[in-house]
Amino acid sequence: MELFSVAWLGKEPCDVEPNDYKDFVESASITIPKDMSNFWDGWDIYDTVRSYSREGQRTWTLDYTLIGYLINGFYFCGDGKGGVNTESCPDDGECGFAVGAVDAFWAEASKHFSISAEGLSRVFFNSSRPGGPFQTEESFFSEFELCNLTPEKISLMDIYVLTDVRQSPQHDCDSVSINNLKSILDSKSIPYNCWDNPRDVFHQLCIDYDDHEDCTFLNDDGAVHKQSFFLITCIAFIVLQFTTKDTS
Template sequence: MRPSRVTLDGLLFAMITIINLQRADQWRGPGTTPNLEDIVIGRCYDYIETVNPSVGKKNCTAIWEAFQGAFISKDPCSVFPSDYERYINLTLHDIPMNKSLFWENNKQLVHRLSDRGKRYMALGDTLMGWLADNLHFCGSSSNSGFDYNSCPTSSECESNAQESFWRSASVTYAKHSSGEIQIMLNGSTPGGGFPMPSFLSDFEIPNFQRDKVSKINIWVMDEINGVNVDSCGENSTARLQSVLSHRGFPYDCYDNYRAVRILQCVDFPGNPECTTNSGSGFTSVWMTMIPVWITIMNNYGNMND
């Protein structure tokens, strides 16, 4: 017996519905951030007007068009670093000498230290990184051109919109870094502070320019109350030191670099790791900051005279 037309139409509708539901959740990563255009353009104006006006005027609308043009309406697993070339060119600006700060597995601490480019300028403090930081994005064949339900992770496909974006940005950032540059590692990370593969090992260090970089400072920072997995000259940090030596870069390595350690201790003022044992008993590391604060306040007062 032949099925009726109604039955066939109903079956076809059900199959299409199932396929669409499968596509809606086909990837393991979060979908495109809602209101992506408003966020990117808003961040752009915020950056050039208040965060870092020294970069000069930028065409934020053109930057958005270049950004979305790299992946909108495309196969989410067929987006390549070269697709972001126009975006990189439109957002490019100078990175101050001696201010580059590279990192692995300690993003929050890095950005507390960099202070939006005031102390150092990590990739996320540049315009190209600032606009996309903490956002999710990928293309779709839907009417909007974006997949708001899910995006592929790097384990699902390497040539996805976000992975390719950060690869392109990392290469550019490394090529434009100069003078003494800093690398901050997390010494409490299971497996070691210098993972391979990683953005640092695969896309940043290979693009350091020997004629621009004079020295590299490695800071291996244990977490407060964290285990000591890595230290200078040991484990994965020793591997990083070997890589830098092989590439001809002079370096110094510091375990729990004091200035950064003091910053970590802001959240743990009473922790034993945030005090030093002197001959006269325990002395808080805050005492070491008094001369610094006096200098800052004097300079502030002179500015207001």
């Protein structure tokens, strides 16, 4: 961990930039299984992404890589005198975007996570995010991940625009924000699909609100009526019983 500590130990809390972690991140050799990379943008979608990923069983976010797992939730900074600041460290973003002991680490790690992505990739957005789902300013996805994707390695980018069960969608796959993202992907020759509340992800949003009207119906367009499914099952069982009696 010497390469990690030398990047920030002893420096002023805000006097750390992404490049300071380059040697550490490169030595850690971030690797992601093919078709498993999962990007996201905006803290308001983070919990959904974590739930969908199933702790790395379905997809991998940065915090499921080795260095991401070790550093996630760990706050640290130097004291400017060669040691560790044991009193207080700046909050997220307090030093400026992607600057400071913690934020600079995530910026550099995000870059290398993106470089390692291969095959099918996914990116999650909140449709109700103020300013639009996809943003180019002060965005880790835009400034460190999207720009570092390797077109030759990415076979498809699935864009998921999600709306919380309790909210109304403010943006969708045809919004200006998402079209800007599509244009960037086009310029990089990366093929993509865009989905508004895809069923497999929407199920995750319904876990805490299974009695909400939007979670009651699940058909081919978006969700199965629970009562209808139960009724059909009962009818099929009764028919099977009569059929069995007739043939015996």
